[in-house]
Amino acid sequence: MKENRYSRQTLLPEIGPGGQKKLEKSRAVVIGCGALGTNALSFLVRAGVGQVLVADRDIVDLSNLQRQTLFSERDIGRPKAKVAQEILQEINSDVEVDGQVVDISHANVEKLVKGATVVLDATDNMDTRFLVNDACVKHAIPWVYAGAVGVTGMVMPVFPKGPCLRCVFPALPQPGQLPTCDTVGIVNTLPAAVASLEVTEAFKIMQGKEPMMGLMVLDIWLGEFQKINVKKNPACQTCAKRDFKYLEARERKFAASLCGRNAVQIVPARELRGGLSDLRKQLAKLGDAKVVDGVLRFKSKEADLTVFADGRTIIAGTTNIAKAKTVFSKYIGD
Ligand SMILES: [Zn+2]
Structure with missing residues (x-):
């Protein structure tokens, strides 16, 4: 063969x-x-x-x-x-x-x-x-x-x-x-x-x-x-x-809009407190939340969020970094 x-x-x-x-x-x-x-x-x-x-x-x-x-x-x-x-x-x-x-x-x-x-x-x-x-x-x-x-x-x-x-x-x-x-x-x-x-x-x-x-x-x-x-x-x-x-370099960019996408990425300074499944349980009360392929997908009123295991989050539906940070703080934390 x-x-x-x-x-x-x-x-x-x-x-x-x-x-x-x-x-x-x-x-x-x-x-x-x-x-x-x-x-x-x-x-x-x-x-x-x-x-x-x-x-x-x-x-x-x-x-x-x-x-x-x-x-x-x-x-x-x-x-x-x-x-x-x-x-x-x-x-x-x-x-x-x-x-x-x-x-x-x-x-x-x-x-x-x-x-x-x-x-x-x-x-x-x-x-x-x-x-x-x-x-x-x-x-x-x-x-x-x-x-x-x-x-x-x-x-x-x-x-x-x-x-x-x-x-x-x-x-x-x-x-x-x-x-x-x-x-x-x-x-x-x-x-x-x-x-x-x-x-x-x-x-x-x-x-x-x-x-x-x-x-x-x-x-x-x-x-x-x-x-x-x-x-x-x-x-x-x-x-x-x-x-x-x-x-x-020790510092990481906290937030950046993603090339070619109507989306902003947020990299938190600290890792997630619980795991993704804990976060999913909390968010399920507020909207549609599921973990697939090791990432959490959450549809909130404001935007669609994709959260990775280390807490990094992509917020879709905006290129406005301030708005994305607000959404991040509201659902994932500071
Ligand atoms: Zn060189």
């Missing part, structure tokens, strides 16, 4: 039977399970990469279905990482797929990337990319940066010895400085193209082959691809000075 399954890529001189064996012994970690993540995961799992971990904090929303290829209408409201794990396992039962429902932070990013042959960026924000860059440079893991907004995409393999992401972007952008799919939208063919480039680089890395050098920028609408040379910055804080300040 195995010979047939991968015969079209073992035929290729770029992969061959030797390359296939290396893919099967590799571990790929995908950070994010949105448009880039679902496309990348499908390629990795179909190609027979031995172990695939995907980490994502969000639940499936109707507006995701336009471009996030592993999800269907029946999945709305379920954690993306769990749905992806189920679908991917059906696609290829030879691959070990691990879907982790987590909010990536300085506290868990090193644990998530540890042991990876390659890490694939599929996040929607620079904060997480800077964390991934710090963690991968620190632990000498190659990773592939990828971004897709509007009609423009970028891909760059990052090497632990540099050039790294901070050689290109030395500091985090100010909030509102970069366009997001929230503010400008996205054409659904773009993430598939960016994920194709990204996973091809990951295949080379997993086979121990030389990836492309530099930053690829593409405009999918104009059909233009441009490769920009990237040099290591000898004064780079991350890959030259090994000062991993994003990993050491």
Whole structure:
């Protein structure tokens, strides 16, 4: 069965039977399970990469279905990482797929990337990319940066010895400085193209082959691809000075509106007092509350709440952070 399954890529001189064996012994970690993540995961799992971990904090929303290829209408409201794990396992039962429902932070990013042959960026924000860059440079893991907004995409393999992401972007952008799919939208063919480039680089890395050098920028609408040379910055804080300040940051963002979603995420400073089932009992008196897939879903008068085991909560139906905080205090606590 195995010979047939991968015969079209073992035929290729770029992969061959030797390359296939290396893919099967590799571990790929995908950070994010949105448009880039679902496309990348499908390629990795179909190609027979031995172990695939995907980490994502969000639940499936109707507006995701336009471009996030592993999800269907029946999945709305379920954690993306769990749905992806189920679908991917059906696609290829030879691959070990691990879907982790987590909010990536300085506290868990090193644990998530540890042991990876390659890490694939599929996040929607620079904060997480800077964390991934710090963690991968620190632990000498190659990773592939990828971004897709509007009609423009970028891909760059990052090497632990540099050039790294901070050689290109030395500091985090100010909030509102970069366009997001929230503010400008996205054409659904773009993430598939960016994920194709990204996973091809990951295949080379997993086979121990030389990836492309530099930053690829593409405009999918104009059909233009441009490769920009990237040099290591000898004064780079991350890959030259090994000062991993994003990993050491202790504070967490308390509230943020979620990209592409009419929703706000709240991360409480303390964990939930009881467990989710205690909270469900309390909330059941006030509205429809149920625990499914390890998350509590509660429909209140004001908004729909999704509460994760650590207390992190997504409040749907608003992008107003003040309003979301009020709803959070009312039902979950301060
Ligand atoms: Zn660097």
